[in-house]
Amino acid sequence: MIQIYILDIIGTLVFAISGALTAAEKRMDLMGIGIIAFVTALGGGTLRDILIGAHPVGWMQNIHYLIVVALGVVITFAFSNQLVPLRRTFFLFDAIGLGVFAIGGLEKALQYDIAPVYAIICGMISATMGGLIRDVLCNEVPLILRQEIYATAGFIGASFYLLFGHFNLMPELNLVLTISLVVTIRILAVRFKLGLPRIKKL
Amino acid sequence: MIQIYILDIIGTLVFAISGALTAAEKRMDLMGIGIIAFVTALGGGTLRDILIGAHPVGWMQNIHYLIVVALGVVITFAFSNQLVPLRRTFFLFDAIGLGVFAIGGLEKALQYDIAPVYAIICGMISATMGGLIRDVLCNEVPLILRQEIYATAGFIGASFYLLFGHFNLMPELNLVLTISLVVTIRILAVRFKLGLPRIKKL
Amino acid sequence: MIQIYILDIIGTLVFAISGALTAAEKRMDLMGIGIIAFVTALGGGTLRDILIGAHPVGWMQNIHYLIVVALGVVITFAFSNQLVPLRRTFFLFDAIGLGVFAIGGLEKALQYDIAPVYAIICGMISATMGGLIRDVLCNEVPLILRQEIYATAGFIGASFYLLFGHFNLMPELNLVLTISLVVTIRILAVRFKLGLPRIKKL
Numbered sequence: 048m049i050q051i052y053i054l055d056i057i058g059t060l061v062f063a064i065s066g067a068l069t070a071a072e073k074r075m076d077l078m079g080i081g082i083i084a085f086v087t088a089l090g091g092g093t094l095r096d097i098l099i100g101a102h103p104v105g106w107m108q109n110i111h112y113l114i115v116v117a118l119g120v121v122i123t124f125a126f127s128n129q130l131v132p133l134r135r136t137f138f139l140f141d142a143i144g145l146g147v148f149a150i151g152g153l154e155k156a157l158q159y160d161i162a163p164v165y166a167i168i169c170g171m172i173s174a175t176m177g178g179l180i181r182d183v184l185c186n187e188v189p190l191i192l193r194q195e196i197y198a199t200a201g202f203i204g205a206s207f208y209l210l211f212g213h214f215n216l217m218p219e220l221n222l223v224l225t226i227s228l229v230v231t232i233r234i235l236a237v238r239f240k241l242g243l244p245r246i247k248k249l
Numbered sequence: 250m251i252q253i254y255i256l257d258i259i260g261t262l263v264f265a266i267s268g269a270l271t272a273a274e275k276r277m278d279l280m281g282i283g284i285i286a287f288v289t290a291l292g293g294g295t296l297r298d299i300l301i302g303a304h305p306v307g308w309m310q311n312i313h314y315l316i317v318v319a320l321g322v323v324i325t326f327a328f329s330n331q332l333v334p335l336r337r338t339f340f341l342f343d344a345i346g347l348g349v350f351a352i353g354g355l356e357k358a359l360q361y362d363i364a365p366v367y368a369i370i371c372g373m374i375s376a377t378m379g380g381l382i383r384d385v386l387c388n389e390v391p392l393i394l395r396q397e398i399y400a401t402a403g404f405i406g407a408s409f410y411l412l413f414g415h416f417n418l419m420p421e422l423n424l425v426l427t428i429s430l431v432v433t434i435r436i437l438a439v440r441f442k443l444g445l446p447r448i449k450k451l
Numbered sequence: 452m453i454q455i456y457i458l459d460i461i462g463t464l465v466f467a468i469s470g471a472l473t474a475a476e477k478r479m480d481l482m483g484i485g486i487i488a489f490v491t492a493l494g495g496g497t498l499r500d501i502l503i504g505a506h507p508v509g510w511m512q513n514i515h516y517l518i519v520v521a522l523g524v525v526i527t528f529a530f531s532n533q534l535v536p537l538r539r540t541f542f543l544f545d546a547i548g549l550g551v552f553a554i555g556g557l558e559k560a561l562q563y564d565i566a567p568v569y570a571i572i573c574g575m576i577s578a579t580m581g582g583l584i585r586d587v588l589c590n591e592v593p594l595i596l597r598q599e600i601y602a603t604a605g606f607i608g609a610s611f612y613l614l615f616g617h618f619n620l621m622p623e624l625n626l627v628l629t630i631s632l633v634v635t636i637r638i639l640a641v642r643f644k645l646g647l648p649r650i651k652k653l
Binding site: 070071073074075076077078079080082083093097100102103104106107110113123124127183184185186 | 501502503504563565566568569583587590591592593595596597598600601602603646647648649650651
């Protein structure tokens with residue numbers, strides 16, 4: 048679907064810029080920034096491909112991904128000061144990227160005959176593991192493990208996309224609906240400081 | 250072998266609970282606890298499957314693994330306070346899990362025509378890399394790299410299982426013997442504070 | 452090419468010793484030192500093999516790699532005090548290892564029909580990701596992300612090797628030239644404290 052492809056490119060760009068900004072804050076050099084941008088944008092999909100046995104991995108089959116990551120690095124270098132005040136816009140695009148990657152990851156897993164329950168997890172992995180690897184490389188406890196409903200939003204998005212698909216909902220409409228759902232969950236989670244339960248004390 | 254399967258399930262449950270407890274101590278939320286439980290229990294076997302080219306990876310082929318991990322998370326949430334005093338029982342089950350995963354990992358590698366010396370390493374990877382990834386995600390230097398005879402016990406267990414198998418020892422007896430060996434090594438290592446040599450100073 | 456093979460073994464040995472020394476500084480025990488030596492020397496090639504779908508991964512197909520890593524650990528234990536003053540010699544061998552792994556990684560990717568642009572990245576991954584995983588396991592922000600022209604030197608080496616190959620340069624001469632190039636870049640980078648651009652402040 049051309050719509051998924053376009054959203055996929057947008058998601059990749061946003062994730063690459065988010066990775067590049069994190070790396071820049073850690074005082075990394077150009078290569079470090081490039082590697083972190085790459086890993087943030089493409090790491091989740093790469094892990095999914097490795098798990099389902101799709102090789103060579105996705106970014107080796109379409110040069111657009113490398114170009115978009117490089118573009119993200121260039122944008123970060125050129126406009127680093129202007130990017131920081133745009134956090135709100137970024138938050139929106141990041142939520143869209145989360146939804147798109149979750150759905151795209153689900154679709155790819157289904158193409159490789161992965162059973163639905165695992166395919167949903169593959170969607171969540173595609174959407175969140177890039178950010179997790181970024182945080183590990185920056186020597187932080189990954190954000191998605193600690194706060195806000197993030198991986199959960201990806202999980203829900205992929206699940207509903209699959210569910211609606213079973214009811215023969217038009218793919219384009221399904222895409223719009225489920226991505227809107229992911230974005231809504233993210234906005235509500237951040238605005239109302241919603242979180243998942245924790246264990247009180249140990 | 251049905252015995253391996255039952256022990257494998259027990260090992261998965263214990264490793265999942267151990268991961269969930271570690272994550273809870275790090276103040277992670279439900280999703281973080283779930284991800285760490287998952288990774289601790291299934292990460293080692295997943296890495297083994299990736300290295301030997303078994304795809305899709307094991308946990309995508311039998312729903313029991315996901316269910317057992319989920320069960321481990323539920324148990325941790327429900328009984329977190331009661332679990333901590335059970336450290337001794339846990340230590341025992343963890344040692345059994347170590348032995349079972351090492352032997353199960355060896356067996357699977359052999360099924361994929363991996364030569365014995367590498368299959369033993371695959372056993373050790375299955376048994377220890379989940380805990381290693383857990384520690385990396387929790388931003389700690391992995392425990393198994395620093396202290397106590399742990400990975401070494403898995404290595405010895407897998408080696409002896411292979412050796413006894415060559416002498417046509419009955420598989421069930423072999424399993425009991427080598428797992429007992431692993432558990433014994435672990436108990437002795439902890440009780441007498443045995444450790445491997447280090448380099449004095451650098 | 453026998454020359455690549457010999458250099459590959461030298462590179463593996465140097466990387467294993469470098470990993471073992473880092474682990475020893477972190478007060479790890481023998482098994483920890485062995486695992487870090489293994490990961491530093493073979494982790495990059497293993498990741499490359501996983502990405503391109505070459506399985507079982509390389510070190511499972513030739514026992515020499517395990518033997519050389521073990522040899523590196525033994526050397527580190529036996530001569531740890533003598534090794535530290537040899538930093539300069541090490542630096543040289545490390546630079547040679549960087550070049551060899553980058554070229555060897557490129558060659559293996561090309562054998563698996565990976566397109567040239569990705570094969571160059573595979574070369575860089577082979578040469579640098581072992582050190583990156585080592586740093587992650589030692590709970591450090593990976594060195595290659597922060598300073599000195601390192602991954603970049605591997606990237607340039609692999610690129611020129613491919614370029615010269617297109618002009619039908621004799622493989623042996625190509626190898627000597629491009630490895631000399633990598634070593635020269637590394638020496639210049641360290642001597643003149645050359646670095647890649649960073650983002651000033653955020």
